[in-house]
Amino acid sequence: MWTGEDYEYDAECSAMWELALQAMGSSTHACRFSASFDRGQARSHRVFVMTAIIATSAARLAARALTAEEKHEIDHEMTLYPDKKAVGLEALKIVQKHQGWVSDESLMAVADYLGMSAHELDGVATFFNLIFRRPVGKNVILFCDSVSCWIMGCDRIKDHISKRLGIDYGQTTADGEYTLLPVPCLGDCDRAPVMLMDGEQHRNLTPEKIDQLFAERAQKK
Numbered sequence: 001m002w003t004g005e006d007y008e009y010d011a012e013c014s015a016m017w018e019l020a021l022q023a024m025g026s027s028t029h030a031c032r033f034s035a036s037f038d039r040g041q042a043r044s045h046r047v048f049v050m051t052a053i054i055a056t057s058a059a060r061l062a063a064r065a066l067t068a069e070e071k072h073e074i075d076h077e078m079t080l081y082p083d084k085k086a087v088g089l090e091a092l093k094i095v096q097k098h099q100g101w102v103s104d105e106s107l108m109a110v111a112d113y114l115g116m117s118a119h120e121l122d123g124v125a126t127f128f129n130l131i132f133r134r135p136v137g138k139n140v141i142l143f144c145d146s147v148s149c150w151i152m153g154c155d156r157i158k159d160h161i162s163k164r165l166g167i168d169y170g171q172t173t174a175d176g177e178y179t180l181l182p183v184p185c186l187g188d189c190d191r192a193p194v195m196l197m198d199g200e201q202h203r204n205l206t207p208e209k210i211d212q213l214f215a216e217r218a219q220k221k
């Protein structure tokens with residue numbers, strides 16, 4: 001698990017990332033370090049502190065073993081691409097389909113399988129906002145908060161969902177049923193506000209429509 005203060009992972013931080021990985025490989029359970037670096041021509045020095053906490057008492061994180069099913073599906077994807085590394089995103093999607101999310105151990109397993117470094121693959125995982133690097137609920141509500149939805153009152157709908165489920169953006173209900181995440185435009189602006197739930201797009205949302213959707217889901221259980 002990583003925690004940080006004033007920390008952004010970008011190309012400029014890659015050297016720090018390497019240091020962090022080295023630290024994780026040591027027998028130290030937690031390490032803390034700071035550094036300053038230049039930001040472009042402005043040469044504004046920015047000090048950041050990153051704390052690496054190794055989540056378990058084990059000295060190192062280790063890749064888990066991919067299941068036979070996961071390997072079989074990743075192998076199939078490999079037949080469709082000229083290069084193993086090009087399969088990175090599809091492989092992450094496969095792991096997420098089976099495990100619900102992509103843990104560090106899963107990420108390392110996929111990286112090993114594709115002959116990539118873990119931070120190279122993490123760059124792919126964190127670029128695509130539908131790869132979940134933290135546990136999520138059984139149902140992920142992707143709620144559009146872009147401009148058309150905002151103009152059409154999505155804040156009011158989001159507040160209604162939050163109140164009903166007792167969660168804010170980025171949180172999961174205590175029963176593990178729902179996670180609420182903001183997403184950019186879902187491509188249905190003329191029917192805003194819009195959200196995606198259970199793989200289905202829901203449009204022209206109102207508080208009443210939200211209540212109806214949850215009631216229907218509860219009946220199906």
Ligand code: FES
Pocket residue numbers: 144145146147148149150184185186187188189192193194
């Ligand atoms: S802005 Fe929400 S669907 Fe386009």
